[in-house]
Amino acid sequence: xxxxxxxxxxxxxxxxxxxxxxxxxxxxxxxxxxxxxxxxxxxxxxxxxxxxxxxxxxxxxxxxxxxxxxxxxxxxxxxxxxxxxxxxxxxxxxxxxxxxxxxxxxxxxxxxx
Amino acid sequence: xxxxxxxxxxxxxxxxxxxxxxxxxxxxxxxxxxxxxxxxxxxxxxxxxxxxxxxxxxxxxxxxxxxxxxxxxxxxxxxxxxxxxxxxxxxxxxxxxxxxxxxxxxxxxxxxxx
Numbered sequence: 001x002x003x004x005x006x007x008x009x010x011x012x013x014x015x016x017x018x019x020x021x022x023x024x025x026x027x028x029x030x031x032x033x034x035x036x037x038x039x040x041x042x043x044x045x046x047x048x049x050x051x052x053x054x055x056x057x058x059x060x061x062x063x064x065x066x067x068x069x070x071x072x073x074x075x076x077x078x079x080x081x082x083x084x085x086x087x088x089x090x091x092x093x094x095x096x097x098x099x100x101x102x103x104x105x106x107x108x109x110x111x112x113x
Numbered sequence: 114x115x116x117x118x119x120x121x122x123x124x125x126x127x128x129x130x131x132x133x134x135x136x137x138x139x140x141x142x143x144x145x146x147x148x149x150x151x152x153x154x155x156x157x158x159x160x161x162x163x164x165x166x167x168x169x170x171x172x173x174x175x176x177x178x179x180x181x182x183x184x185x186x187x188x189x190x191x192x193x194x195x196x197x198x199x200x201x202x203x204x205x206x207x208x209x210x211x212x213x214x215x216x217x218x219x220x221x222x223x224x225x226x227x
Contacts, residue, residue, distance in 0.1 A: 007164070043203055043218035044156075051212040089155065099144040099163065099207050099214040105155040112208035 002027045006090050006104035013080055014112050021075040021107050023064075023090035031092040033057075033066050033073040034101065038087045047075075047088070085111045116140070117163040119204050125225045134222050136204030144208075145187035146216065147171075149178060150201040162187055185190035194226045 007022040008067045025033065041061045048057030053068035073090060078097040089105040120135035138145065144163050148156040148171075158171030160179040168179050176198060180188045187206075191198055201223050205216040 022162075034215075036216075043220045044205075044216075045218065046215055049211075049213065049215070093213055100158070100161065101216060103156040107152060 002031070002092060002094060002102045004090050004092055004102055004104040006088075006107050009087075009106075009108040010110050011107060012110045012112065015082055015105070017108070017111075018077045019075070019077040019080045019084075021088055021109070023075065023089075023104060025071050025073065025090075025092050025102075026069075027092055027102075030068075031094070034091045034093075035062070035064055035073070035075050036089045036091060038089065038106075041085070044089060055113045080109075080111050082111045083113050085109055117147045117206055117217050119202075119206060119219040119222050121222050122220060123225075125227065126191075126194050128195060130191075130194050130226075132194050132224065132226075134189040134202055134204075134224070136187045136189070136190075136219055137185050138187075138206040138214060138217070139167050140206065140217075141183065141184065141207065142206035142208050142217075143184070144214070145181065146205040146207070147177075147187065147189045149173070150203055150221070155168065161188065173204055186188065194224075196226050198224065199226045200224060 003026045034049045037046040037047045038044045048059040048068035050057040056065045087106045091101040094100040117138045146161040147159040162168045162181045178190045204219040207214045207216045
């Protein structure tokens with residue numbers, strides 16, 4: 001069945017470092033891919049998405065490219081801030097039910113000043 | 114902006130109690146979801162609803178039921194709470210936007226069953 005695998009955390013970086021959080025997926029067809037972020041004490045919010053191969057989603061300095069050949073959707077940011085500390089979830093849409101999502105386990109990001 | 118609200122941020126209940134978690138969305142979305150979130154396990158779908166009075170089981174429906182009598186409201190019911198249902202519960206609604214369905218989440222209810 002469909003699945004999403006994220007790198008385990010926590011990931012600890014210094015402010016202004018380059019960030020990569022890996023996400024790979026297994027899916028039939030051509031799902032849409034998402035990154036959601038959960039700040040401490042809050043619900044999840046959509047960070048970015050891509051709906052087809054080679055699309056790049058971007059928001060708040062974060063980017064991710066839908067790579068069909070490597071079945072990946074890695075999240076990147078060129079210079080992280082303390083305020084980026086959060087849990088990041090990768091997800092994909094289920095092809096035969098477009099309103100359901102399959103979720104990765106989440107990656108906790110800690111940014112130190 | 115889409116707003117999804119949940120009735121409580123924190124809840125403490127005793128084993129065997131019947132527990133109601135309420136979720137309301139204000140954007141006329143057809144689809145609504147209940148998840149539980151546990152460390153290391155990500156989000157697991159309990160139930161979802163694609164229309165009023167319609168519901169489908171998710172991955173972990175055992176011990177839970179749901180009710181959707183009005184489009185904006187989706188309730189999760191723990192018929193007889195147990196300690197292994199201590200968790201964070203997240204409600205979401207979704208809409209079709211720019212080629213796919215996007216989910217919008219409430220702030221969550223942290224439930225402790227003692």
